[in-house]
Amino acid sequence: MxxxxxxxxxxxxxxxxxxxxxxxxxxxxxxxxxxxxxxxxxxxxxxxxxxxxxxxxxxxxxxxxxxxxxxxxxHDSELTKTMQLFSKISGEVDFSREKIRTVRENLQTCKQLLRCRREELKKLYTDAVKNKNVMQYLDHINELRNVNSTKFASTLQKKHYLKATKMLMNAIEISEKQLKAVEGLDELRQDFLNKKVHLYTRLVEEMNKHIYHSSTTEVLSNFQRNNSARISSNHIQSPFQRTTVRKSADRIEANTKAKKALQEISQNGYVEHDLEIIDDITLLDPDINSTYFIGIIVECFALLNKVPESVETMKVQMQFELLAIVEKTTSYIIDMRQRNVLGPKSIVENGEFNLIDVPFLELLDLLFKQFQLIAVAHQLTLKNYGNVIKRYQLNVKSYDLTDFWGQVQAVLQLLLTDYLDIQNTGDDEIRISFPEQQVNINTFFSRRKNTSKKTLFRFDKSSHTTDVVNSNLLDVEHRGHLRNLSNVSTSSAKDIITSISSKKRREKLFVCRPDPSLIRKIFIPMLAYIHTIESNANMKKNGQVSSLHDFLTTYVKESYLSRGHNRNLSMTIESLSKSQDAWKAIITPEEMKKLGLNRPLLQSCRVVENLIVETKQLIQDLPLYHEDLLKNVCSLLKTYRETCQAAYRGIVQPETEDKRIYSVTWLKDEDISRFLKTLPNYLDLKTANAKAKRGRLKTEMSEDDSPTQIQQRNVREAEMLTSNLGDGGISHHEILSDIGVLKELAILQESMEWFAYRINEFATDLKKPITCVSKGANLSTLPAELTQPIVIKDGTIKVLTNLALEFDELANICLLVLHLEVRVQCFHYLRSNSSDKFKDNNPNKNDTLEPDTKVLKLTKVLSDLDEAFSSTLHPRKTKYIFEGLAHLVARILIMTSNSLESLESHAIQQMIRNSLALQQTLSSITAQREHQLDHARKYYEMLYKEPDEIIKDINEKGPNYSELQYLQAFKLICQGRTNENGENLLTIYQQKLNHILGTKQAFGVQV
Known part of the structure; x- marks a missing residue:
């Protein structure tokens, strides 16, 4: 303007x-x-x-x-200007009115023209709309062609799952909405549905791959690096193996894209198109790779409207995938061991594994590490599911980690069932307890009429069979063996089911032989695993106990201990009590060398001691059951003690009770038993044995044991035994004449003493707190009851100590019986029927060059006893048995003079021969000259002297014998003799002897 x-x-x-x-x-x-x-x-x-x-x-x-x-x-000028402006404005208004009038006329003209061409414009508009719809249909068809072409397959091959899912779901939406009326696309729609099923299956497989396989590869790789001395440089690196990778710009860009895509999905619920285009997924870091794909796959499930189905599939496939992890890890360990990667010490010559506990512990450790990583992957998956459910407002109840740990417990229970051989153990028990059926075997050989097999009807076309097949097919789909169930026929489904059942029947792989004793090595590590499972599943807060814990404790208590270890103990003790040869069988020389012994032991003692050692190790391996184990051991030791006492009675009293064994009868006398146990030689023997057990034995003689004191105690013992026996003799049935029986008694003594020491050592070890140390367990993951040292109750230790004392007392009884039996044998052969020795009908009456027959028998018996005891008893005990025996023999020989009716030369000569023979035998046994028998020989040589010479020797040298012994000598010498006055010489010399012995002390050796 x-x-x-x-x-x-x-x-x-x-x-x-x-x-x-x-x-x-x-x-x-x-x-x-x-x-x-x-x-x-x-x-x-x-x-x-x-x-x-x-x-x-x-x-x-x-x-x-x-x-x-x-x-x-x-204001003239202003008025003028105002008038001018008014006139101009008035002119412009008039001009505008004229233009409006012209436009109105033109519009009227245009309106008239449009009315004339209305039909033509309507047709053009309709054509334009049709063309627009056609273009839209063409665009939709192009999109459908993209899905049905190789572009979709290449997208899947590149693992661009989100892009492929969007393409497929967009195509399905177009075909079911915009192109719903197009009948020619029905086959294409079905193909899209099949692709949807295939894509869902592919996504499930990819999800399982990242949850169960990619996340656990690092565990096996680390295990191989830690145990292999050499690893090939060409070894294929797993995507989760953390190695130094070249940091390139492409790698950084790919990781940045993946992180941004995950952030976009979590915040906005969608991802930009270019963020998912990562052509080389190997550029992604392992942790980002897994996180990226899990987030993408869960988002794809939401786009496919498969969130409920995917959640259910994840729950159903948990156990199958965990079992696959077990099988894969088992095969991995077996392959490593076959290639000798784990070291030569783990394999024996035949290719069988040594140290069967080591492979199983390795398997459990690797499995649990993998399970923990899988739990982390499941936690990430659940987080993505939660975001998707919240974002799409889905009414879906997702699973939680409690479900996963429940499946882990079920898999571990199956694993323990196989490796602990629970199934076979249970079958054996059932077979043992199942009564044998009484079947007439003749019925199997009787002639029967051949009956033709006729099929009445078949079920293969029935609805029930179809349902069964369909259910089996669904199970196959869950396990990932089918890709598209819509095209599977009934026959092919049957073939698949048959192949699956045949796979299940294949022999299972084991890293070691199934053995119930494996529980001892895995118990503490399993408790650590259970503690971790209960913590992760939040069971501790609710006061719940895991099913795996119940399974493990029930198996240990009711199966392994009750029907295993405890039953073995009971059956062992029972077999020992029933077997007659159990108290004759001894250990082999190899076992003696292994135990550091030079004397044999009863095999039964060794067996029971092995059971005690096994129980001790069981307490270390199964610390929660130490009270039950010790209680059972105490009960069985009491039973074994009674069995040993019965065996002792069977040795010393094999026949009826009216026939007594004199040595046992003597030992039952409290005075004799107390007297023998208070003698210094017995006390020194027990002290020496105790020191020898502790390895501090002093070989030198005690300062208190002077020769005079030794002689005095031997004289006291001889006097006590002879006074207790009196003038009577001991018959043959009152002695243990069988050397084998005495040898058995000696072996029993050694065994009981050694066994008592082992029990006492076991009780002493139990006084120390027991710590739970295991190779396969981390103490930080153990429950509180196992991290604290286990203290055994004082009452249990006291019971074991008392049992050790009782076994030691039985050993002492056996030793004292042997000690007394040797002396009883001397009484038997030297005093039995002594009045018949010098009668006319005695065959040795005129044979003065040979000892008496029974003396010869005694010397042979003593030699046999020495030989038997030397091979069965410790030298200290043999010395204790034969020490002081010469005093007793000398006393018996001197007392034999009481049975002489007259002083005959041949009788005196024979007694001298007897003394020499016994002296020679005892000296060879004790390895020193027995002067006490010289004393007996001199007594009989004294009988050749006149009474005056004897009186003179007493006055000059002092008395060497007792007054009664001198009187007996005077009685034999002066028998029937008188002096010139007719007085009895015996009376005269008796008075002289009384006068001399009343004033002189005996400074010789008196017997």
Whole structure:
């Protein structure tokens, strides 16, 4: 619009209208003035007033006119400009009116023309709409072609799952909505549904791969690196094996894209198209790779409307995938061991594994590490499921980690069932307890009529069979063996089911032989695993106990201990009590060397001791059951003690009770038993044995054991035994004449003493706190009851100590019986029927060059006993048995003079021969000259002297014998002799002897 120059000046202002100056009128409104004039004229009575009023008004008018003229003169230029502007504006308005009039006329003309071409325009519009729809259909068809072409397959091959899912779901939506009416696309729609099933199966497999396989590869790789001395440089690196990788720009870009994609999915619920385009997924870091794919796959499940089905599939396939992990790890360990990667110490010559506990512990450790990583992957999966369910507002109940750990427990139970051989153990028990059926075997050989097999009807076409096949097919789908169930026929389904059942029947792989004793090596590590499972599953907060814990404790208590270890103990003790040869069988020389012994032991003692050692190790391996184990051991030791006591009674009293064994009868006498146990040689023997057990035996003789003291105690023992026996003899049935029996008794003594020491050592070890240390367990993961040292109750230790004392007491009884039996044998052969020795019918009466027959038998018996005891008893005990025996024999020989009726030369010579023979035998046994038998020999040589010579020797040398022994010698010498006065010489020498012995002390050796 053109601007005029006048418009640049200030716009003139219009003066106010209808207002009067305040200087002239008091009123401010013209209307008020007019009303006042009207009222004045109306109120005037004559013309004069009106004239005055008129003049007044005119006068005022003139003033106003004058004032107006002044104002006009003052604003003349402004008024001129205003008039000019008004005229211009008026012209523009007229021009605009004219243009509007022209436009209106044109519109009227156009309207008239449009009315004339209405049908033609309608047709063009309809064609345009049709063309637009056709273009949209073509675009949709192009999208469908992309899904049905190789582009979709290549997208899947590149693992661009989110892009492929969007393509497929967009195609399905188009085919079911925009192109629903197109009948020619029915086959394509079915193909899309099949692709949807295939994509869902592929996504499930990929999800399982990242949860169960990719996340656990690092465990096996680390295991191989830690145990292999050499690893091939060409070894294929797993995507989860953390190695130094070149940091390239592509790698950084790929990881950045993956992180951004995950962030977009979690925040917005969608991802930009270019963020998922990662052509080389190997550039992703392992942790980002797994996180990225799990997030993408869960988002794909949501787009496929398969979130409920995928959750259920994850729950169903848990156990199958965990079992696959077990099988894979088992095969891995077996392969490593076959290639000798784990070291030569783990394999024996035949290819069988040594240390069967090591492979199983390795298997459990590797499995649990993998299970923990799988739990982390499941936790990530659940987080993504939670975001998807919340974002899409789905009414779906997802699984939780409690379900996963429950499946882990079930898999571990199956694993323990196989490796602990629970199934076979249970079958054996059932077979043992199942009664044998009484079947007539003749019925199997009787002639029967051949019956033809006729099929009445078949079920393969029934609905029930179809349902069974379909259910089996669903199970196969869950296990990932089928890709598209819609095209599977009934026959092929049967073939698949048959192949699966045949796979199940294949022999299972084991890293070691199944053995119930494996529980001892895995118990503490399993408790650590259970503690971790219960912590991860939040069972501790609710006070719950895991099913795996119940399974493990129930198996240990009711199966392994009750029907295994405890039953073995009971059956062992029972077999020992029933077997007659159990107390004759001894350990082999190899076992003696292994135990550091030089004397044999009873095989039964060794067997029971092995059971105690096994129990001790069981307490270390199964610390929660130490009370039950020790209680059972104490009970069985009591039974074994009674069995040993019965065996002792069977040795010393094999026949009826009315026939007594004199040595046993003596030992039952409290006075004799107390006397023998208080003798210094017995006390020294027990002290020496105790020191020898502790390895601190001193070989030198005690300072208190002087030769005089040894002689005095031997004399006391001989006097006590002879006084207790009296003048009677001991018959043959009152002695243990069988050397084999005495040898058995000696072996029993050694065995009981050794066994008592082992029990006492076991009780001493139990006083120390027991710590639970295991190779396969981390103490930080153990429950509180196992991290604290286990303290055994004092009552249990006291019971074991008392049992050790009872076994030691039985050993002492056996030793004392042997000690007394040797002396009883001497009494038997030297005093039995002594009055018949020198009668006329005695065959040795005139044979003075040979000892008495029974003396010869005694020497042979003593030699046999020495030989038997030397091979069965410790030398200290053999010395204790034969020590002091010469004093007793000498005393018996001297006392034999009481049975002589007259002083005959051949009798004296024979007694001298007897003394020499016994002295020779005992000296060879004790390895020192037995002077006590010289004393007996000199006694009989003294009988050749006259009484005066004997009296003279007593006066000069002192008495060497007792008064009764001298009187017996005088009685034999002076028998029937008188002096010149007719007095009895015996009376005379008796008086002299009384006079001499009353004033002189015996400083010789008296027996």
């Amino acid at each position: 053109q601007r005029y120059p006048e418009q640049m000046s200030p716009t003139p202002r219009k003066p106010p209208r209808g207002k009067y100056s305040r200087e002239t009128y008091s009123t401010s409104s013209s209307s008020n003035l007019l009303m006042s004039v009207i009222k004045t004229l109306d109120a005037s009575e004559n013309n004069e007033e009106r004239e005055r009023e008129k003049l007044k008004i005119e006068k005022e008018y003139k003033k106003s006119d004058k004032r107006l003229a002044e104002l006009v003169s003052q």
